[in-house]
Amino acid sequence: MGTWDGVGDKVNGISVVPPIIGNSPTLRRLADLARRFAGTSHPILLVGETGTGKEVFARNIHAWSRRRGRLVDLNCGAFPAELIEGLLFGTRRGSYTGAVDSRGLVAAAQGGTLFLDELHCLPVAGQVKLLRLLETGEVQRLGDQRPRRVRFRLVAAVQEDIGALIASGDFRRDLFQRIAGYVLELPSLAERPEDLMLLAGHFAEREGRELHPACDRVLRQQTWSGNVRELKFAIQRAAVLAEGELITPVVLAKSLAIMPAALGMRRLVFPPDLDVLEACEAHRWHAQRAAAGLGISRITLWRRLQALGLSARAAKKQSRIVSSVA
Numbered sequence: 001m002g003t004w005d006g007v008g009d010k011v012n013g014i015s016v017v018p019p020i021i022g023n024s025p026t027l028r029r030l031a032d033l034a035r036r037f038a039g040t041s042h043p044i045l046l047v048g049e050t051g052t053g054k055e056v057f058a059r060n061i062h063a064w065s066r067r068r069g070r071l072v073d074l075n076c077g078a079f080p081a082e083l084i085e086g087l088l089f090g091t092r093r094g095s096y097t098g099a100v101d102s103r104g105l106v107a108a109a110q111g112g113t114l115f116l117d118e119l120h121c122l123p124v125a126g127q128v129k130l131l132r133l134l135e136t137g138e139v140q141r142l143g144d145q146r147p148r149r150v151r152f153r154l155v156a157a158v159q160e161d162i163g164a165l166i167a168s169g170d171f172r173r174d175l176f177q178r179i180a181g182y183v184l185e186l187p188s189l190a191e192r193p194e195d196l197m198l199l200a201g202h203f204a205e206r207e208g209r210e211l212h213p214a215c216d217r218v219l220r221q222q223t224w225s226g227n228v229r230e231l232k233f234a235i236q237r238a239a240v241l242a243e244g245e246l247i248t249p250v251v252l253a254k255s256l257a258i259m260p261a262a263l264g265m266r267r268l269v270f271p272p273d274l275d276v277l278e279a280c281e282a283h284r285w286h287a288q289r290a291a292a293g294l295g296i297s298r299i300t301l302w303r304r305l306q307a308l309g310l311s312a313r314a315a316k317k318q319s320r321i322v323s324s325v326a
């Protein structure tokens with residue numbers, strides 16, 4: 001089993017909580033920890049590179065917590081500094097020019113979960129207020145002296161270099177200490193290559209496609225600096241490029257070759273390699289015929305396939321398995 005399904009948030013009986021896919025020991029351990037943490041009322045801190053699944057975990061934590069209230073989320077990086085405090089803590093009409101009466105997102109999360117994404121983007125004044133809220137359990141709208149009691153669970157996500165922001169004074173150490181008691185550090189995809197095929201297969205299935213087993217080797221050659229999000233897009237593109245239901249290594253390689261080099265992603269499958277893969281597929285992985293088709297020796301073909309992490313013999317065998325299953 002490599003999937004943990006959230007239990008709450010159902011629409012028409014269907015769970016809207018995205019499943020956490022992965023079977024690597026690191027991910028299993030994290031999902032188990034997350035489930036245990038979810039049952040408490042402590043703040044939970046998610047740390048990880050972009051695309052590692054911080055939002056997926058936040059949604060599952062809310063579901064596992066079985067709280068009656070809603071999951072309210074706010075991306076602190078998506079709003080201008082002067083608006084964010086009002087959004088979060090609420091405002092009273094007249095507290096500043098144009099301010100209206102609003103209860104704020106903290107109050108909306110009453111009995112539920114408040115997910116603050118990119119918390120490191122919250123201005124320092126807001127950080128001080130958030131810390132006070134966590135200590136006292138009371139929220140004060142802007143322009144309103146009356147404190148109101150509120151009960152919610154905080155889940156916060158920060159980027160992995162939070163230490164540097166604390167050192168530079170951009171993120172308050174006291175707030176960090178208050179929320180870092182229950183921290184989940186999400187691993188990059190490169191740290192768990194054994195999950196690549198499982199994730200890729202899941203994304204392919206959602207596009208109505210199936211992955212050729214030889215795709216595993218091609219996936220393992222990639223660096224995946226954009227983590228699971230990058231993998232998801234690569235598979236979605238491959239589904240568009242695929243002629244039939246099957247995503248072959250050639251189709252996958254083509255999809256990976258489209259990836260923008262400008263983003264600094266290391267591409268291991270360059271367009272010149274595609275002719276090798278295409279010839280192999282055209283000749284059903286018969287090495288001698290593929291080499292002859294390309295006008296190269298079998299040794300050269302073998303070397304070029306090896307550089308891609310592939311072997312004609314293994315791919316041929318796997319193709320037979322796939323076609324016998326189909």
Ligand SMILES: Nc1ncnc2c1ncn2[C@@H]1O[C@H](COP(=O)(O)OP(=O)(O)OP(=O)(O)O)[C@@H](O)[C@H]1O
Binds near residue numbers: 051057232
């Ligand atoms: N373990 C996982 N299982 C299934 N899907 C995942 C998993 N991790 C990430 N994803 C998918 O990858 C994409 C990125 O995940 P998510 O938005 O949770 O990442 P993030 O850490 O919040 O990224 P960012 O820092 O860029 O906001 C989403 O489409 C999500 O569904």
Ligand SMILES: [Mg+2]
Binds near residue numbers: 054055117
């Ligand atoms: Mg996110």
